[in-house]
Amino acid sequence: MRAVSCGAAVLLLLQSASAAFPGDLFSPLIAQKVLHTYQSLPSLNQYPHVTDSTQGKWKYMPSDWWTAGFFPATLYLMNTRKTQCGASNEQAMADWLNLGRSASSALLGVTDAGDVGHDVGFVSFAFSEELKVNPQNHTAIDAVNRFATMLAARFDPAVGCTRSWNPKPNQDSTTFEVIMDNMMNLELLFHSADLTGDNHLREIAMSHADKTMENHIRPDGSSFHVVVYNAVTGAVIRKRTAQGYSDSSTWARGQAWGIYGFSNMYRLTQKPAYLDTARKMANWFIDHLPSDGIVPWDFNAPVPTYADTSAAMVTVNGLLMLADVETDPVQKGRWIDTSFSLMNKTTTFAWRPDWESLLSNGTANVPLGSFNTGIVYGDHYFIRATNEMFRMGLTPCPGAPLAAAQTKPSSQTTNVQPNTNTKTSSARRIQPFRLW
Ligand SMILES: *[C@@H]1O[C@H](CO)[C@@H](O)[C@H](O)[C@H]1NC(C)=O
Ligand SMILES: *[C@@H]1O[C@H](CO)[C@@H](O)[C@H](O)[C@H]1NC(C)=O
Ligand SMILES: *[C@@H]1O[C@H](CO)[C@@H](O)[C@H](O)[C@H]1NC(C)=O
DSSP states (O other), X not given: OOHHHHHHHHHHHHHTSOOXXXXXXXXXXXXXXXXXXXXXXXXXTEEXXXXXXSSOOEEEEETTSTTTTHHHHHHHHHHHHHHHHOTTSGGGGSOHHHHHHHHHGGGGGOOTTSSOGGGHHHHTHHHHHHHHHOTTOHHHHHHHHHHHHHHHTTEETTTTEXXXXXXXXXXXXXXXXEEGGGGGGHHHHHHHHHHHOOHHHHHHHHHHHHHHHHHTBOTTSOBOSEEEEETTTOOEEEEEOSSSSSTTSOBHHHHHHXXXXXXXXXXXXXXXXXXXXXXXXXXXXXXXXXXXXXXXXXXXXXXXOOBOHHHHHHHHHHHHHHHHHOXXXXXXXXXXXXXXXHHHHHHHHHBOTTSSSSBOOBOSBGGGTBOSBOBHHHHHHHHHHHHHHHHTTSOOOTTSOOOOSOOOOGGGOOTTOOOOHHHHTTTSOOOTTTTO
C-alpha cells in the first residue's frame, strides 16, 4: 500500500482548496475497502448486499439475488478509475480487472429458473463493463445476449411492458406488476441489440419506457412505485407502492431510478419525451428535498425519518447523465450543481471510515425493517459518480490532471452509447477544486 504518499497527495489537495468537503471523493479508503471486501468474500458465489446497522459488516447473498452484480461491477469501476487516475495512485493497489472477472464468474450461472427476474439488467452490469475493456470477449457477449433474451421473454405485448415480478401464489395469474426500478434494466436490451442487430429488443425497451411514462409518472413529475396491469387486457388495475410509505407517496429510490432511467433512454434514443420526463422527475426531486438536504427514503414519510444514501447516489448519477445529454445550459447547471451538493451532503453525514461499506444510512427496505445500513448499490453509485465527474471534466483525481472533458476512450465505448459529451461538456465547466 502507498498510504503515506497518497495520503500526502490527498492532504495537499485538501489544503489547496476550501477543505469544506469532508468525504474525500478519491480517498485511499475507497480502494482499501473495496479490496478488503473482495478478500473477505465467503466464496465467489456470495455477494455483499447490505451491512448490519451497527458495525457496518457486510451480509451476503447468492448470485441469483438482484444485487449480486453490483460488487463485481464495482471492481470494474475501480479498474476504470485506475486508468483515469494513473498507476502511481492508491487506486492502483490491485489488479481490479482480474478481480472483477473473478467475482463475476459465478454470475454466468444465473438462469431464469432462479429469483433474478427482471433484475438480469443489474446482474449484467459486470459483463457490459467487461465488453468496454475487451469487446471481443465471447463469454461476456454471450452473457449479455442471454440476459437480454431472459428480459425480453418477460415482455407482454398487451401491456407493452416487461414484467417485473411474477404473480405471487395468492395473486391471479393475470396480475402483471411493473416497478419503476425496471427502467434501469432497459439498457441491457440496447446493448444486446447492438451486439446482435436485433432491433426488436430496442422496440421492447421503448415500449416499456413509453408505458412507464404514461402510467408511473404523475403530472407533477413525482412517481408511483408499482403499476399493476391485467396481463390479458393490458388495463391498469391499480397504482400502489411496495417499498414506499404509501400508495400515493413518492419513494425516493424509485424517483431516482426514474431520473436515471429516462435520462439514459434519452441518451440511447434521442426521443425528446424521455428528456422531458427526466427533467420533470429531476425538478420534482430537487424541489422536494428537505431543508437539511438529506434524501429521505420516501418524500412523504412523516419526519423525522430514515435517510437513503443509495437513493441519493443513484440520483447523483442520474443528474450527471442528464447533465451530459442536456441541451439547455441553465438546466444543465442545475443538474450539475445538485449532483455536487447531494454528494457533499451525503458524505458529510454518511461517510463511515470504520465500516466495511463506504457509506452508511442506506435504506434498503423499510417495510422489511432494513434501514440505516451500508448498501452495495449505494457504494457502487458513489464510485461511479466520481468516475463520471472525472470523465466529464468536473473534478480531478489526486495524481491526475483534470480531464479535458473527455469523451469515453475508445476502449470504453460500446455501440450502446451515442455520446454527446463533446457537444455539451465544454458548455459549462465547473472549477476544478470546487468540490473540496
Ligand atoms: C471474459 O469475460 C468473462 C466474463 O466476464 C471472464 O470471466 C473472463 O475472464 C474474460 N476472459 C478474458 C480472456 O478476458
Ligand atoms: C445515520 O445513521 C446513524 C446510525 O448509523 C444514525 O445515528 C443517524 O441518525 C443517521 N443519520 C440520519 C440523518 O438519518
Ligand atoms: C459542502 O457543504 C458545506 C456545509 O454545508 C458547505 O460549506 C460547502 O460549501 C459545500 N461544498 C460544496 C462544494 O458544495
